Structure formats: C-alpha cells, structure tokens
Amino acid sequence: MSEQQHASAKHHITGFVLSLLLTFAALFLALNTPLSVGLKLTVIIVLAVFQMLVQLVYFMHVTEGSKIYQIISFSYGIFVAVCVVAGSIWLMLLNGMSMY
Amino acid sequence: MGLFNFKMPEHFIIMNNPLIIGAWISIILVSVGIVFFVTKYKKWGYLWREWFTTVDHKKIGVMYILAALLMLFRGGFDAILMRTQLALPDLKVLDAQHYNEIFTTHGTVMILFMAMPFIIGLMNVAVPLQIGARDVAFPVLNAASFWLFFVGAMIFNISFVVGGSPDAGWTNYVPLAGSDLTPGVGINYYLWGLQIAGIGTLATGVNFFVTILKMRAPGMTLLRMPMFTWSTLITSIIIIFAFPVLTVTLAMLTFDRLFGAHFFTIDAGGMPMMWANLFWIWGHPEVYIVILPAFGIFSDVISTFARKRLFGYNAMVISMVAISGLSFIVWVHHFFTMGNGPWINSVFSITTMAIAIPTGVKVFNWLFTMYKGRIETPAPMLWSLAFIPNFLIGGVTGVMLASAPADYQYHNSYFLVSHFHYVLIGGTVFGCLAGMYYWWPKIFDFKINERISKWAFWLFVVGFNLCFVPMYLVGLQGMPRRVYTYGEHMGWTTWNFVETIGAYLMGVGFMLIVWAIIYSILHEKRDRSGDPWNGRTLEWAISSPPPHYNFSRMPSRVTSADPFWDAKKRGETMFDENEPLKPIHMPNNDGMPIVLSGFMFIAGFGFVFEWLLIGFIGLLGVIGSMIWRSFKDYDADHYVQVDEIERDQAELKAALEGRS
Amino acid sequence: MASSSVPKGTPNFPEYQTEEGRLKIFGFWVFLAAEVVLFSTLFATYLVLADRTAGGPTGKELFEVKDFMIETMLLLTSSFTCGLAVLEMRKGNKKGVFIWMIATLAMGLGFLGMEISEFVAYVHEGATLQTSAFLSGFFVLVGTHGAHVTLGVVWISLVLTQVAKRGLTPMTCRKLFIGGLYWHFLDVVWIFIFTAVYLTGLI
Numbered sequence A: 001m002s003e004q005q006h007a008s009a010k011h012h013i014t015g016f017v018l019s020l021l022l023t024f025a026a027l028f029l030a031l032n033t034p035l036s037v038g039l040k041l042t043v044i045i046v047l048a049v050f051q052m053l054v055q056l057v058y059f060m061h062v063t064e065g066s067k068i069y070q071i072i073s074f075s076y077g078i079f080v081a082v083c084v085v086a087g088s089i090w091l092m093l094l095n096g097m098s099m100y
Numbered sequence B: 001m002g003l004f005n006f007k008m009p010e011h012f013i014i015m016n017n018p019l020i021i022g023a024w025i026s027i028i029l030v031s032v033g034i035v036f037f038v039t040k041y042k043k044w045g046y047l048w049r050e051w052f053t054t055v056d057h058k059k060i061g062v063m064y065i066l067a068a069l070l071m072l073f074r075g076g077f078d079a080i081l082m083r084t085q086l087a088l089p090d091l092k093v094l095d096a097q098h099y100n101e102i103f104t105t106h107g108t109v110m111i112l113f114m115a116m117p118f119i120i121g122l123m124n125v126a127v128p129l130q131i132g133a134r135d136v137a138f139p140v141l142n143a144a145s146f147w148l149f150f151v152g153a154m155i156f157n158i159s160f161v162v163g164g165s166p167d168a169g170w171t172n173y174v175p176l177a178g179s180d181l182t183p184g185v186g187i188n189y190y191l192w193g194l195q196i197a198g199i200g201t202l203a204t205g206v207n208f209f210v211t212i213l214k215m216r217a218p219g220m221t222l223l224r225m226p227m228f229t230w231s232t233l234i235t236s237i238i239i240i241f242a243f244p245v246l247t248v249t250l251a252m253l254t255f256d257r258l259f260g261a262h263f264f265t266i267d268a269g270g271m272p273m274m275w276a277n278l279f280w281i282w283g284h285p286e287v288y289i290v291i292l293p294a295f296g297i298f299s300d301v302i303s304t305f306a307r308k309r310l311f312g313y314n315a316m317v318i319s320m321v322a323i324s325g326l327s328f329i330v331w332v333h334h335f336f337t338m339g340n341g342p343w344i345n346s347v348f349s350i351t352t353m354a355i356a357i358p359t360g361v362k363v364f365n366w367l368f369t370m371y372k373g374r375i376e377t378p379a380p381m382l383w384s385l386a387f388i389p390n391f392l393i394g395g396v397t398g399v400m401l402a403s404a405p406a407d408y409q410y411h412n413s414y415f416l417v418s419h420f421h422y423v424l425i426g427g428t429v430f431g432c433l434a435g436m437y438y439w440w441p442k443i444f445d446f447k448i449n450e451r452i453s454k455w456a457f458w459l460f461v462v463g464f465n466l467c468f469v470p471m472y473l474v475g476l477q478g479m480p481r482r483v484y485t486y487g488e489h490m491g492w493t494t495w496n497f498v499e500t501i502g503a504y505l506m507g508v509g510f511m512l513i514v515w516a517i518i519y520s521i522l523h524e525k526r527d528r529s530g531d532p533w534n535g536r537t538l539e540w541a542i543s544s545p546p547p548h549y550n551f552s553r554m555p556s557r558v559t560s561a562d563p564f565w566d567a568k569k570r571g572e573t574m575f576d577e578n579e580p581l582k583p584i585h586m587p588n589n590d591g592m593p594i595v596l597s598g599f600m601f602i603a604g605f606g607f608v609f610e611w612l613l614i615g616f617i618g619l620l621g622v623i624g625s626m627i628w629r630s631f632k633d634y635d636a637d638h639y640v641q642v643d644e645i646e647r648d649q650a651e652l653k654a655a656l657e658g659r660s
Numbered sequence C: 001m002a003s004s005s006v007p008k009g010t011p012n013f014p015e016y017q018t019e020e021g022r023l024k025i026f027g028f029w030v031f032l033a034a035e036v037v038l039f040s041t042l043f044a045t046y047l048v049l050a051d052r053t054a055g056g057p058t059g060k061e062l063f064e065v066k067d068f069m070i071e072t073m074l075l076l077t078s079s080f081t082c083g084l085a086v087l088e089m090r091k092g093n094k095k096g097v098f099i100w101m102i103a104t105l106a107m108g109l110g111f112l113g114m115e116i117s118e119f120v121a122y123v124h125e126g127a128t129l130q131t132s133a134f135l136s137g138f139f140v141l142v143g144t145h146g147a148h149v150t151l152g153v154v155w156i157s158l159v160l161t162q163v164a165k166r167g168l169t170p171m172t173c174r175k176l177f178i179g180g181l182y183w184h185f186l187d188v189v190w191i192f193i194f195t196a197v198y199l200t201g202l203i
C-alpha cells in the first residue's frame, strides 16, 4: 500500500505544477518561436499527451483499483482514437496528395 | 427552427397503401387485444413486477430474444416483399419509393434490431451462468439497456405508419440522406431509432466487460472461461470502442438536418465522404460484434455434441483478440470505389485479407473438435454443422471482395449482397438459432420440439442456398443491388425467380420454428434437472430454470475450461454441499429503466418530428429519472434469506422426484 | 452479487470498500475509455473540416489567446482542487471535501461563463453553427465538452447534497470519487481542445 501513501497533497501539487509547465510550454512554442509548422504541431501534441499522463497518474489514480484492466481499457480507447483521427485525416485530407 | 414550432409533416398518418392499412389494422387489433386480455386477467401487476421492472438478467435475456424474434418477423416480411417484387421482370407489387423504404428498413431492422438484441439476449441468458455469477455487474443498467433498445426499435418501427419510413439504405449515405435531398421525418426516424438503441448497446458492452472480468467464480481463470464467454468479452470490447463513433456520427447528421450545420452537406464546406468514413469505422466492427458471439456459440455447441474438449482453445482466444484489434483497421474496404489513392486501397486490402486469417483458423478448430468425436445432431448442433460450409462461402467471397481492384467489379452488385447474407445468415442467424435451441432448456424447463425443428431447419437451409447462390451469379452478370425492378432483356429472370422461391422456403422455415416453440410450450416434456444435453460448463450444473439468484452456493470446483464435464467424470457436483447456505445479496427490482426509456421515447419522437419543445421535455425527463434514481440508490438491494433458498431447494427436489 | 470480503490488493480507501464500489469505479473507467473514442470522433471531424471555412471567419480571426488561456487555467486549477477534495475525502474530512469541491464547481461555472460569452461573441461576429463546416465542427466539439462540464457541475452538486445528508460513507465516497474521475477526464479533453483547436488554429 506504499503507493497510496504517496497520494498526498505534495503529490497533487507536483501534478499541478507539471500541468501548468506543460501548458505554458505549449503556448510559448506555438506562438512565440520560429519553428516550422510541422514541428510545432508535433511538439504540442507530444506535450498534450504528457499532460494527459500527468492527469491520469497524479489526479485520477489510474494505478489504483483494477489497475491493469483500467490501464488496458484506457489504452485500447487511445488506440482506437488514434485510428479514428489518423485514419480520417489520412483518408480525407492527405488523399489528394497521393498519386491521384 | 424555433422551440415552439410544431409543423406537421405532409402525411402524419400514412394510409396510402393497402399494406400500410393492413399494418394499421393489425397494430390496432393486437394492441387492443393485449390490453383487453391483460386487463381481463388482471395481469398488469404481474407484468410490472415480474417483467417491466425486473433486473434479472435471465428475464431481460428472454425479453431481448422475444423482441428479436418479432423483429426477425418484421425484417423477414420486408424481405419477402422485396423478393416478390423481384420475382419476375417489371412487376408492380412495390413502386420505386416503397421499395427504397423496404430495403432500408429491412437492413436496419435485421442488423440493429434483430441480430444485436438476439445476441445480447443470449449473452444475458448464458454468460452470468457460465461464469458462476449471480447477476451482471450493473443490473439496473442492464434493464435500462434493454428498454432503450426497445424504445429505439419502437421508434424505428412506427415510421412505417406514422410520418413515413427512412429510404436511404441502412448505410444512410449523404448527401442523399441530407435534408436537401430527403426532407421529411423518415431519416430522422433512422437517426433517433439507432441513437437510442445504440446508447443501450454501449451500456451493455460496459456491463458485460466488467461482469466477465470481475465476477467469475473462484478458480475460473481467464483461460478457463467457456468460449461463448470469451467471445462476449471480446464483443464487449468492440462495442465499447465502436459505438461511440456511431453516437457521434448520428448526432452530427442530426445537427445537419435539424439545426442547419454543415458536417455532411455539399455546400458551405461540408464533406459527404466523411459520413461513409465514420459510418464504416463503426460499421465494420459492428459486423464483428454480430459474428463473434455466434462463433462462441458454435464452439460451445460443437464441443458439447462432439463430446470433446474444444480443439485449439488458445488459438481460438488469440484469434479473437487479434480480430478485436484488426476489426478497427479495415473499414475502408466498404468504400474502395470512392476515389481513394492507391496507397490507401492497398493498405486496407491487406488488413482486410489479414483479418480473414484468424477467422479461418477457427474453422479448422471446429473441424478438429469434431474429428473422431461421437457426434450427436440435435437442433443446436444441426445449425452449427450447417454454419461451417455456409460461412465458408461467405468468407471466401469476402476475401474476393477484399481485393480492391476486383471490388471495382463486385461493388454494389448482388455479389456483395450475397456475401454479406452468407456471413450474416449463415453465421449470425444460424448462431442465434443454435444458441436459442441450446439454452432454451436452461431458461425454461423443456426443449424445443426436435421433429418440427428438423423440418424447419432443412427448409430454411435449403431455401437459404436456393435464394443466395443465384445472387452471386446474377451479381456477376451485373445486376446491381437496390434496384426495384429489371427488364426481361437483362437475362436475370430465371435466377431471380429461383431466389424468390428460396426466400419463400426460408419464410416457411421461420414459421415452423415459431410453431415448434408454440407446440413445445404446450406439449413438450418438462424436465427441471438442468442438464438436458449432458453439458460441459457451469450453466448446466444448476436447475432449469435456475432460481433468480442462480447459484445457492458458489461453484467451488472450477479446475478446467469444462468444469462441469470434468466434475461429472470425477463423480462430483460443482458445489461443496457441506458449506452452509448463506444469505444472498441481490438487487431490488427497479422502475427507473422503463420510466427513463419512456421519456427517451418522448424525446426521440419529438426530435423526429423536429418538435424541439417536446424533444427537450423528454430529455429533461431522462435526466430527472437519473437524478431520482441517484437519490434512492441507497436502498436498492436486499438479502435472500436462507429459509427462502431452502424452500426453493425443497420444491425443486419434490419436482424432480415427482417426475421419476 | 458476490461476497463482501475485500480482495487482496484493494486500496484501503472508503470508495473501494464495497464490491459495488469496486465494480462501479472500474465500470466508470471503461466508460471513460469509451468517451475517449467519442471525443476522438469529434476531433477527427473537426480536424478534417478545419480548413473548410467557406468564406466565413477562420480560427485565426476568432480565437483570443487571453480568453482561452483563462479558460484553460480555470479548468487546470479546478482539476487540482478536485484532486485535493478527493484527498480530504480519503482522510474522512467532510469539511475539506466541501471547501475544495465547491471551489472546483465555482471554477467550473467560471469556465462555463467564459465559454458561453465566447460563443455569444462569435455569433455576433457572424460565426454560427450554420456558417461553415469548420464552425459546425468547432461548435459541436467544444460544445460537447461544455455540455459535459455542465453535466459534471450538476452531478457533483447533487452528490454533495447527498454527502451533506449522509456523511462520508463508502457509497457517497464512491460517488464523489467517480465524479472526480469525470472532472479530471474533462480536463484531459480540454487539453486536447486547447492543443488541437486553439493552438493549432493560431499556428
């Protein structure tokens, strides 16, 4: 049960600070740097994924309860979500860029 | 589009056709008849207590199956009408518009309101018993799932007589289904019927997923679960992740039609292709949702009647897990011809062919299970045996369609129609019937009559092949799907006529199944001992019908995937009889699900007619019912006391002795 | 329903003490996984339609950095206070639960207020659901999130009245915990809206 003791106020504050850092980093990168559009998009998406992990671990206690099953279900949801989003963009937007 | 706009559609009450007038008359007669007899015999209280408010998974399962049979009748009637119209060239049984409506409702009813509830009904009946649970994880939610499905089906079906049926195909493609090209209420019926039923289905998925993972009897590890339970687990996963896509897609088209949004319109940047894309992201997983449980049923039935352990249990599990993932990455094969680039079509051709591999593996497993078995052929086994060759035909033609360049030839022809009927009828329908025959003497204390059922079986299977083999042929000759008639000079007449004969034979087969059920209710021998097939899994270790708490003691000797069979061989039962009986914790009946669903009906009906005020009132009622339920959540269960359990046991004993 | 004995490895917190609690918490996780797919469909549609402005206003013209940053801060902070409320719940401190949860709800209401005024402003600029495919996608994606937040506020308030009446029992704790899960999840969704809609729209 040691894991649970960690779920203290300090733990939550860490999560909060991390989420603020990630948010402002994304904002800064997107609006105030000269990076290319593609790179910016990649980086802010990665930051958003980290932000999600912060919420899941620090606030939602995904590692408690039916830990393994919870993680598997959520990951499966993300797998399908990626298929839906990436698949739709590929089919609907990038289609015109292929040979015909 | 104001809140208080109550515009009337052109024809509110549809009366323009003898068929519809006939439907009106029968609806009125049947309703009046039901109300009259229920009132006369004072059964309202009984119905309310024992059925409308029940949270017992077995009763919910029975209601699902009953509804599914009714819908099979409705969808079958549509099919007979279509086949009659097409029997000969240039017939005038149905006009073009009416034909469009009928193939639309046929397809939608068969997949969403027949196959789905039939399968979910069988899951309800069998899965908790197979895993040794006393109920599902969320019994009240389970009841809500049923009533939501029921309301969805009602909304969809009344379109026939009130306001007009949908007519854009079960795939409901835009722009045809948009409000510019198809104004009126028909498409709205489609959207709301599916939406409401779909929410119920999603809840079922969550429910069974949790039930199977968290409520198995001691000793039943994941790899000792009966194959039907495994298939239900995998199906639940697919439901959980596919149905939200349907929910959103339907909602977006609703926004287009009711509130002038531009998701799928041709103007203002809307994107009609996006509908096809999203529809099939849900739609392909959906076809696996209706086939996997059938695979599970065949596995259990075949190993029971071959008297052998299922061959290749692990391979079966692995292939189902593989299918659950693959089924989300093949959807494009439904629109190869929509102008995708070569990369896209190639990738999805390959994934589609890949999904045929795990499916093929299973066929070998069933064959090897039967190899050297002592095979018996009662009705459930007959349907399972018929399944293998028929499904094979459907699967092989599926692989033919999976090749994108070839699909340019087959697409939207009768070849395709025949493919999906071979998998849906030869797979899903045969599976549902096998399951119904198999578990019937578990839900009730009698079997369905064998003699009549054999007749029904042969008529149906022969009729099925007579109907659908020629469809492959006329498909290859170029006959497109969804045409309401054809000319003599096309040269399709003979085969079409044969198809119609086949369809009628199937109709007779179905009527005989119904007759077999009625006959058996009246005449079949009663047997409460609970193991009529010499079964292998836990559900056969308890009496038929089981007490409402299923297990008076928890099964405690699960040591393999065929626990009951092995226990019988060891000369044991599944239970430790020395263990003292304990009070059993059970959920109370609950009126919330049916009330909530009633409000959902009001909401759905309001939105179908674009009477927003009524729609929102219905939705408020739905939310209100949930809040009400949340506050009385605190006393939602009770204990079944030991003396009641003992009384049940004594009564069962007396019944069994009286028999011998 | 199964035995009342608590299986090994169960967290020693009130919400996990009953079989019902454990099942419902797990079930809710599964539901959230389904919600991931639900929102992903809306995101997919929005992203596909984002450039189809049909001559109407674009994201660049509409989005205000200050506004959506304040919205983001409100939700992030409310997620934090909601976490603290659950922490207090586990300590059995009813007063703490109320303080932090009410703070959470207040920020949720603040967020909703801002979002509604944002929508109203857009409509006044001639950017409505009917204007273009882009805006249909925008309003329905962001609006669905907003509707979820509204539901969350109503729901958690109702659970709080139950806590006020019954105290922190395993049952009310389970409801609070699930309400909290929902709230954090909406924050996760918002992060993706922040990224995929607002930031991407301005790049």
Ligand code: HEM
Binding pocket: B171, B287, B288, B290, B291, B333, B334, B335, B352, B353, B355, B356, B359, B394, B395, B396, B397, B398, B399, B401, B402, B403, B407, B410, B411, B412, B416, B419, B420, B423, B424, B427, B428
């Ligand atoms: C062996 C595995 C399977 C393969 C390779 C396969 C392949 C295909 C392909 C490529 C199509 C699209 C053809 C076209 O539109 O031109 C299709 C359509 C269809 N399949 Fe399958 N399939 C398989 C199994 C199943 C199963 C198990 C079911 C249902 C239980 C099913 C039901 C359907 C339906 C309903 C359609 C047509 C829907 C429509 O356009 O209205 N298929 N299949």
Ligand SMILES: [Cu+2]
Binding pocket: B283, B284, B287, B330, B331, B333, B334
């Ligand atoms: Cu498919």
